[in-house]
Amino acid sequence: MISRIRERLRFRNVRLSAKLIVTYLLLTVIPMSLLGYVSYVQYTKSIEEQIGEYMPRFLYQANANIEKHVSELEALPDLLFNSDDMIAILRRDPALQSRAEQNRDLFTLNSYMARTYLGGGNPDVLGVFLLSKSRLFESTRLRYSGFGRNEAIAPYRYDVDARDKGKLILPSETGLRFENNAPYVLVMKEILDTDNRRVLGTMFIAVQMTFIDRILRDFETNDRADLWVMNRKGEIVYHTDPEKIGTFDPNVAGYPILSGSFRTNAAGGSARLVSLSESAQLGWVLVHSIPLKDLTERADLVRNVTIFVFVGIVLVTTVLSVLFSLSITRPLKKLSRLMKNAEMGRFQVDHSLQSRDEVGSLARSFNSMITTTRELIQTNYRIEIRQKEAELYALQSQINPHFIYNTLETISMAVEEGESESVVDMVTLLGRMLRFSVGNKSKTVPLAEEIQHVRDYLTIQKFRFEERLAFDIALNVDLEGRTLYSPKFILQPIVENAIKHGLERRGRLGIHIGIGKEISARSGKQDIVFRIRDDGPGIPADRLAELEHELRSESHLAKDSGLGLGNVNARIVLLHGPEYGLQLHSIDGKGTEVIVRIPAIARPVETPRSDREEGE
Amino acid sequence: MRSGKIGIRRERLCLLLAVLASLFLVSACRDRGAISYKVIYEMDRPAADETASPSEAANSRRYKIGVVPKVTDIAYFDVVKQGAQEAAWDLDVDLLYEGPSTADPDEQIEVIRGLMEKRVDVIAVSANDPKKLVPVLREAKEQGIRVITWDADTGPEAREFFVNMADPETLGRHLLDTLAWSMGEKGEFAVMTGQLSAANLNEWIDWIKVQREQFYPGMKLVEIVPNDDDPKKAYEGAVGLLKRYPGLDGIIGTSSVGPPAAAEAVREAKRAGEVRVVGLSTPELMRSYLHEGSAQAATLWSPKKLGYLTVVLARNMMLGMLPYDDQTIANVGNIRVHGDMIIMGEPLDFTKDNVDQYDF
Numbered sequence: 001m002i003s004r005i006r007e008r009l010r011f012r013n014v015r016l017s018a019k020l021i022v023t024y025l026l027l028t029v030i031p032m033s034l035l036g037y038v039s040y041v042q043y044t045k046s047i048e049e050q051i052g053e054y055m056p057r058f059l060y061q062a063n064a065n066i067e068k069h070v071s072e073l074e075a076l077p078d079l080l081f082n083s084d085d086m087i088a089i090l091r092r093d094p095a096l097q098s099r100a101e102q103n104r105d106l107f108t109l110n111s112y113m114a115r116t117y118l119g120g121g122n123p124d125v126l127g128v129f130l131l132s133k134s135r136l137f138e139s140t141r142l143r144y145s146g147f148g149r150n151e152a153i154a155p156y157r158y159d160v161d162a163r164d165k166g167k168l169i170l171p172s173e174t175g176l177r178f179e180n181n182a183p184y185v186l187v188m189k190e191i192l193d194t195d196n197r198r199v200l201g202t203m204f205i206a207v208q209m210t211f212i213d214r215i216l217r218d219f220e221t222n223d224r225a226d227l228w229v230m231n232r233k234g235e236i237v238y239h240t241d242p243e244k245i246g247t248f249d250p251n252v253a254g255y256p257i258l259s260g261s262f263r264t265n266a267a268g269g270s271a272r273l274v275s276l277s278e279s280a281q282l283g284w285v286l287v288h289s290i291p292l293k294d295l296t297e298r299a300d301l302v303r304n305v306t307i308f309v310f311v312g313i314v315l316v317t318t319v320l321s322v323l324f325s326l327s328i329t330r331p332l333k334k335l336s337r338l339m340k341n342a343e344m345g346r347f348q349v350d351h352s353l354q355s356r357d358e359v360g361s362l363a364r365s366f367n368s369m370i371t372t373t374r375e376l377i378q379t380n381y382r383i384e385i386r387q388k389e390a391e392l393y394a395l396q397s398q399i400n401p402h403f404i405y406n407t408l409e410t411i412s413m414a415v416e417e418g419e420s421e422s423v424v425d426m427v428t429l430l431g432r433m434l435r436f437s438v439g440n441k442s443k444t445v446p447l448a449e450e451i452q453h454v455r456d457y458l459t460i461q462k463f464r465f466e467e468r469l470a471f472d473i474a475l476n477v478d479l480e481g482r483t484l485y486s487p488k489f490i491l492q493p494i495v496e497n498a499i500k501h502g503l504e505r506r507g508r509l510g511i512h513i514g515i516g517k518e519i520s521a522r523s524g525k526q527d528i529v530f531r532i533r534d535d536g537p538g539i540p541a542d543r544l545a546e547l548e549h550e551l552r553s554e555s556h557l558a559k560d561s562g563l564g565l566g567n568v569n570a571r572i573v574l575l576h577g578p579e580y581g582l583q584l585h586s587i588d589g590k591g592t593e594v595i596v597r598i599p600a601i602a603r604p605v606e607t608p609r610s611d612r613e614e615g616e
Numbered sequence: 617m618r619s620g621k622i623g624i625r626r627e628r629l630c631l632l633l634a635v636l637a638s639l640f641l642v643s644a645c646r647d648r649g650a651i652s653y654k655v656i657y658e659m660d661r662p663a664a665d666e667t668a669s670p671s672e673a674a675n676s677r678r679y680k681i682g683v684v685p686k687v688t689d690i691a692y693f694d695v696v697k698q699g700a701q702e703a704a705w706d707l708d709v710d711l712l713y714e715g716p717s718t719a720d721p722d723e724q725i726e727v728i729r730g731l732m733e734k735r736v737d738v739i740a741v742s743a744n745d746p747k748k749l750v751p752v753l754r755e756a757k758e759q760g761i762r763v764i765t766w767d768a769d770t771g772p773e774a775r776e777f778f779v780n781m782a783d784p785e786t787l788g789r790h791l792l793d794t795l796a797w798s799m800g801e802k803g804e805f806a807v808m809t810g811q812l813s814a815a816n817l818n819e820w821i822d823w824i825k826v827q828r829e830q831f832y833p834g835m836k837l838v839e840i841v842p843n844d845d846d847p848k849k850a851y852e853g854a855v856g857l858l859k860r861y862p863g864l865d866g867i868i869g870t871s872s873v874g875p876p877a878a879a880e881a882v883r884e885a886k887r888a889g890e891v892r893v894v895g896l897s898t899p900e901l902m903r904s905y906l907h908e909g910s911a912q913a914a915t916l917w918s919p920k921k922l923g924y925l926t927v928v929l930a931r932n933m934m935l936g937m938l939p940y941d942d943q944t945i946a947n948v949g950n951i952r953v954h955g956d957m958i959i960m961g962e963p964l965d966f967t968k969d970n971v972d973q974y975d976f
Contacts, residue, residue, distance in 0.1 A: 054655035091973040194948055195918035196975050197702055260658035264651060
């Protein structure tokens with residue numbers, strides 16, 4: 001089964017049209033699709049690389065701006081030192097104060113913080129908390145919950161390890177919540193009495209992240225790009241989508257780097273290009289994430305157009321290639337059908353294949369071959385028929401019962417008259433004639449044998465008709481000593497015809513046969529010419545013209561009377577061409593001359609001439 | 617003809633497959649199951665991270681810092697010691713706080729030699745004499761020990777920089793201002809100084825004179841009494857002054873032992889409020905006198921802060937970081953730099969209202 005499939009798939013066994021189409025497709029579709037694919041991939045890759053390199057640099061700058069802003073925020077608590085009174089309040093031990101004094105201090109410090117931090121230059125500050133050893137000072141813009149002395153901030157009360165340096169606390173680390181769940185970060189800083197070398201308390205400033213918004217606002221206008229700030233654990237401090245502030249980025253553990261760019265293929269989602277920059281100072285990571293699709297939008301458009309054009313071209317060219325291969329294979333199929341017909345013996349010519357290309361010329365050659373073959377076959381066929389006729393005739397004339405009867409009667413008369421010599425001669429002659437007619441199957445015989453044969457015939461007739469018949473055969477000297485060939489049975493029918501017609505009307509007949517070489521007036525070659533002349537009654541002029549016409553028109557076959565002459569003429573013409581054959585000359589009442597012209601050939605002719613058309 | 621059609625159909629199919637295959641290739645990279653990451657570009661780590669770690673590695677060696685006060689066992693220098701110790705703890709350095717028992721330059725030279733033998737990395741000295749100490753400090757420098765001064769300077773050739781508590785001009789003028797304010801801008805006053813050779817004290821006294829000439833023609837400086845930072849000697853000096861100048865209206869102490877001794881003498885003489893006492897001293901020493909009224913004001917900086925800053929700057933120097941103007945020093949604040957002089961900040965005034973806020 002597999003081997004059969006393999007056999008089927010083997011290229012040389014495939015149809016020519018299929019080969020042409022497949023070759024065409026290999027040459028066009030594959031290079032085109034490869035080229036398109038490679039250039040698309042390279043283009044998107046270079047876009048990715050460009051953005052991937054440019055974006056972290058930008059984020060680094062943005063991060064530097066954020067760091068700068070944060071360090072400004074971290075400097076805010078120092079404003080407290082501008083007022084000695086406030087420092088004095090913090091230095092006081094409330095345990096030594098009355099309640100009223102304590103409340104006065106609380107009020108003074110709270111309103112100082114409200115003036116300093118909430119009024120004026122810091123719109124981002126949501127609230128300020130100052131936690132001292134035993135007191136909590138606070139001043140906020142919004143209502144809040146979850147930030148009492150004993151609440152979630154407890155772990156941060158005094159343990160600021162990096163002294164004098166601010167620390168950022170994210171909402172997840174405290175219980176502090178503002179109304180409306182306003183997002184914030186806490187800037188925590190220890191308030192240090194540098195003179196007494198003592199910690200006075202810890203200040204917490206709740207800041208909105210709107211400054212990040214301001215830094216990033218003009219940066220990314222694409223709606224589908226996400227920008228966010230998170231800490232290393234993935235808690236999102238700021239996000240372009242406000243809903244996500246305070247949530248966690250679930251993928252943060254998987255990020256291969258925190259400064260740079262990478263491509264991510266989230267399950268189910270589209271591929272995104274993520275660029276990050278980590279702030280060493282804050283431990284924050286600024287992330288920019290954009291769907292790759294948006295980056296390569298233009299490239300994708302080009303790709304889609306290319307694919308459409310490509311498919312269109314492929315379809316058109318496929319149709320063209322199919323038509324083209326059909327235009328080649330259809331004439332070939334037609335031609336092969338013609339050949340098959342010819343093989344079956346139907347030699348038809350189809351002239352519908354007239355194109356000027358190679359297939360057309362092949363078709364024309366084939367057509368002319370078919371024509372030639374057909375003509376050759378017809379010629380051969382006719383020659384064969386004539387030959388058979390001639391042989392039949394010859395056989396008929398030799399075993400003609402009349403001839404044999406007459407001859408035998410003559411013999412018997414001679415026996416009665418005791419002319420035993422003549423009997424022996426006649427029997428010998430008859431035997432030789434019979435052998436000649438049955439012995440040699442070839443179409444030509446040596447000239448001498450043909451002449452011998454007609455001589456035998458005339459001799460037998462001479463025995464029969466005695467003085468009524470006279471004949472002589474004159475063989476020109478230039479023909480002796482050479483073996484020349486002649487078609488078989490060309491002379492006997494003529495002589496027989498002459499005897500038959502001559503002795504019917506007259507009492508006596510003289511036959512003269514002359515054989516010689518003559519130069520043909522037409523071809524200039526040496527021909528052998530037989531002249532059979534008799535002094536019989538001749539042929540009337542109208543009958544002669546009729547006979548001449550019959551000889552040329554080949555319609556004599558049906559006629560008994562002309563059988564002999566027409567057959568001889570036809571055979572000579574078939575064998576040697578139209579310049580050879582019989583000529584009749586006759587004068588009514590005086591006699592007839594039949595001239596037989598054949599070429600002087602030194603070899604026996606076995607097949608009829610094939611170059612007949614040259615003469616036509 | 618029929619088989620020909622089938623052949624064409626098969627070719628069409630092949631073509632379709634080829635097109636589909638190319639499309640698939642184009643989109644093949646899209647379809648993946650799990651999250652995958654491909655790094656496109658990696659940025660260099662931020663520079664801050666890199667510089668931090670090698671310097672951390674470099675200072676794995678603990679520096680030995682020798683701090684030399686003018687004299688040990690007086691409140692002021694004890695408080696300085698507290699600050700220096702705090703810094704040594706914070707910064708993880710070895711602190712050798714050694715000073716002479718009396719404010720004597722020769723004795724101080726011995727202490728410095730002792731530190732040199734102990735192969736300290738830095739000597740920070742509050743000089744009793746700006747000239748006498750120069751040779752020994754140069755010797756230390758030749759040994760590879762780096763030298764700075766604090767509180768009281770030496771000749772600039774002996775040290776790299778000087779950590780000053782306050783601008784001498786501001787301090788000198790301010791001292792006279794506090795006295796002028798409490799004695800009504802007229803009358804006689806005396807100055808009780810430490811060593812007559814101490815450079816910082818002399819500079820302040822110069823500025824006191826300048827300020828008096830400029831603004832207070834009604835005030836007269838009658839005498840400058842040295843006490844060598846010895847409380848006993850200072851007390852005797854104050855008593856002597858009160859005896860010698862019965863009409864004396866004020867006393868300025870320019871070294872920390874002066875004002876308490878003067879206040880004590882004024883109280884003993886029951887002339888509290890009559891003879892005004894101001895000057896440089898610690899809140900702790902002055903608290904009771906300020907509350908009783910035998911002293912009117914004390915002025916000082918935080919000696920703790922000075923000790924802390926000196927150690928921090930000494931270590932920064934070893935790490936190759938020289939101080940610069942407006943530098944923020946952790947737990948101290950911003951400092952100012954004038955040439956090779958570092959100024960820690962503004963002086964603090966202590967009165968009976970605020971003296972309880974301070975614990976040194």
